[in-house]
Amino acid sequence: MMAEYNETELLICIAARQMADNTTAFIGTGIPMLAAALAKKMHAPNLVPVFEFGGIGASLEKLPLGVGDSRTFHKAVAATGICDMMETAARGFIEYGFLGGAQIDMYGNLNTTIIGEKYWPPKVRLPGSGGANEVGSFCWKTIVIMRQHDKKRFVKKLDFLTTPGYLTGPGAREKAGLPPNTGPYRVVSNLGLMGFEEKTKRMILLATNPGITVQQVLDNTDFAMLVADKVVENEPPSEEELRILRTEVDPDRLYI
Amino acid sequence: MMAEYNETELLICIAARQMADNTTAFIGTGIPMLAAALAKKMHAPNLVPVFEFGGIGASLEKLPLGVGDSRTFHKAVAATGICDMMETAARGFIEYGFLGGAQIDMYGNLNTTIIGEKYWPPKVRLPGSGGANEVGSFCWKTIVIMRQHDKKRFVKKLDFLTTPGYLTGPGAREKAGLPPNTGPYRVVSNLGLMGFEEKTKRMILLATNPGITVQQVLDNTDFAMLVADKVVENEPPSEEELRILRTEVDPDRLYI
């Protein structure tokens, strides 16, 4: 019998599965925290979470509420500061970076700054880059979480390019001065799992979520999404994943 | 009756007297350490010694043997690192800087790098700048200790300009990009006490040491030393100064 689960739980499980063991990961608020905690208890016990205000290698026994709160460095191996963390990523020590955005385009560029055509005063003012710009610039592989996959969010043109994906395509990051061999790696949405095609650096559908068709993903994407030769279906959360998520990772149901 | 004293003791006392109370001073090895310790016990109890490897406000109860040894931060108010110290000076927080040199010119520029005409391989290789270049660049007032006042050391032209004094004269520091209103303040030698003339920024004899004549100073200086309208004679070490120096500052006679 299949366990019941909600969309957030599915996103967390799929995000968690993207992280290999024995790696470092730059963790943002919310789903990335839960995904990292879940991954540590499943297949990646040696995953090292890194938080932008200085926490390195926290136990994540209790779920943080923010990227600077005391749980981000509880039983950590180091508690430093924001410059040290950003510079650690700049020197190539951080494998994964987790990001979210209000808008994403086919090259994985992200907008979290404004909605509308004018920078100032803007139609809608969003939070701003925060650490996202550094995460997207420096981590080897960025994983983007998009909770709502629709045409307003998977757009042809961003209102504002806050955080670099592959910019305008192959070679563009390097031309802009960003580190070679870095960039978006996966996009996890409520409809499916996307990657980036090697040659064109364009977003490509790799897997659909349970019950979602390829056509549904394409219909909800404003740009021309590439589709892998063989699109698989993501496994739903296993009972083990759900048990750990609900009883160990977020027993107070702060997020799920 | 006048107390007997040696030349080192005299230099220490005269150097100590140059430091005002309630100030910060960047302290180098040797005489500056003794001078700072003596000043703290005489007229400047609130003098704050700063050492280049991170010690701030040490008690100086025991005499350090080096600018990084544990006595430079014993009972200090902070123990940081070299970057923090140099940057503290760069931001204008340090009043006095103490320097020494193998050669000094009339603008107070110093050489501690090589002797001879060729940089490499040099005739004589000296230690190098160490922290002197930053001290001479950033502190508001630098005080130079020259143990041996002669024509080989007070020279017309340095073999190598390691640390900036007034460079080529008025306005030259500013033109080079160094902070305004900084530069050499005093030169303490075994023959006398020199300052720098306001307009020309040239070295000027202010006081002779006990038993030394103005002519002796001029005869032992290779460049044309200016002479103050009224050259005074430095007071010899007082009995109080000598007592503190010998029994409290350096009871093991490491330096004196």
Added chain:
Amino acid sequence: MNVLESGVSELFVKPDIWNFRDWVHKNKHQAMTEKLMTEQEAVAKFVADGDSLGTELYGTVRAPMSLTREIIRQGKKHLKVAGQGITEIDFLLAADLVDTLDITYVAWEVYGISNILRRAVESGRVKTADWSNGAMAWRFKAAAMGVPFIPVLSMLGTDTFRYSAAKIVECPFTGQKVCLLPALFLDVGLIHVHRADKYGNCQIEGISGFAHELARASKKLIVSAEEIIDTEEIRKYPEHTIIPYYLVDAVVHAPFGSHPGEMCYRYWRDEEHLKNFLEDSKDPAKTKAYLDKYIYGVKNHEEYIKLIGMDRLKKLQAMIGGR
């Protein structure tokens, strides 16, 4: 220096290191002097209308909230704020004291965007320039180094760069593109710490955020501390002093000074209070009512603490994790 590209936003604070040095030399005490005072005294003495202002760490985490509330109480206006935060920036914006915002991130993390920020910026009342989080910290780092700019390899290729006031140049050593960030020298910095002595020597537990950098980037630095300790304690572990006395102009004893935010190893954040404020912040009238009650309606931090209630605060203490 050959500039390849320049951000188009206004540079709200010029990176003038010579001015900073002269100011420091004329105004700061080089010797250890006693600086204990109340929030009222500190803000009255060291915050002026039109000042550039920065707060550390971050809204809900070790934030100088008692100082922020006092600034609002005294109505210090036309502030140029370095905007990295949540509660403290929301408060200042809600009180309409802010002219410009060097913004990197103002939002409630998992609880979403700031309604107060939206109203302030979308109405055109507050001017913005955008930066990354790293960029803001590095701008303070440049100031802390006493240099006019600092090179970084982020911001490149993005609108975050385009709407900043940074510049891109070619590295003279490698030829690569480098983003230069102007140093951000602040008129006033506010930092809340675990322990300070009366001279301003400070210790912080846990992560240090950007306290090291902001303390050194500020002309005037007001420190609030959970606990005032003896200088002998400071001298015993000098390596734990993150802020030496000479950086500091005022030391304010402010237990629970970060409330409603948390203070690691001391008290957990006041989730209910924060959520209520977040709810209130959706509506301008309710936002005003919140300020009236918790800021204008109390005379000082002591009264604020009474209003919140020690029972509640003790519960928050009990909720915080140990080591």
Added chain:
Amino acid sequence: MNVLESGVSELFVKPDIWNFRDWVHKNKHQAMTEKLMTEQEAVAKFVADGDSLGTELYGTVRAPMSLTREIIRQGKKHLKVAGQGITEIDFLLAADLVDTLDITYVAWEVYGISNILRRAVESGRVKTADWSNGAMAWRFKAAAMGVPFIPVLSMLGTDTFRYSAAKIVECPFTGQKVCLLPALFLDVGLIHVHRADKYGNCQIEGISGFAHELARASKKLIVSAEEIIDTEEIRKYPEHTIIPYYLVDAVVHAPFGSHPGEMCYRYWRDEEHLKNFLEDSKDPAKTKAYLDKYIYGVKNHEEYIKLIGMDRLKKLQAMIGGR
């Protein structure tokens, strides 16, 4: 970038951040792995002929002397040394293992200049480029930031600049002259600390010199520690970790690892030993005899400690000041 003036010395190590990043990604462990090994293993595995090498702190103070002696024992040669120090640089120069020296200061402080340095450089055996002490630390800081250069306002107007490999440019924000220092990425860094766990998480007491910067500027980092502690200790005070495990390739347990230098709060420097060496160093034959006795003549640090004698070391322990 419009360069106004360039230092004329050779840049011995190119500031290649992309190369550094790739090297780190291919060779360093991101997870916590055990790294405890002996000096022999660490040096054999992580130091190669021709490497650029830096040591911290400073000859007589918390210096990685047991590691330096092992490098000499294994005869690692053609080293490009970042020269800030005393004993450790003198040893490496005396053993003729150094090709180039980015020198800021090599001397015996109050005891005067280094005879070994004089012989090595005046003979033309060792090439030099000169820098200030701040400049060397900042070059490591630039590397630690992951950028190719860093701006500073010292070095200006001097021959120290002229015989460096730095450059002067005009600040694009203020128009002032600024000295740009190339980042110094090291192949190998050596640091001696008070405490480390088996993964390489390190704590240092007292001043930290340039440990933070050098640790982060090194591709390969060998740490020696007076004491190996449990990781639980590290996790209890994470703010005391100055070097996190991921920077570290080898952890060597080296009690008295800084001898004949001091280790604050542990043991005082061996003044007699240092003075004897300084006397020996005046004469090449005697210098060789010193190396023969104290380095080549012992198999490892354990034997060195035996040669020095525990009685003597205990006396040095008794001489060090407390807190």
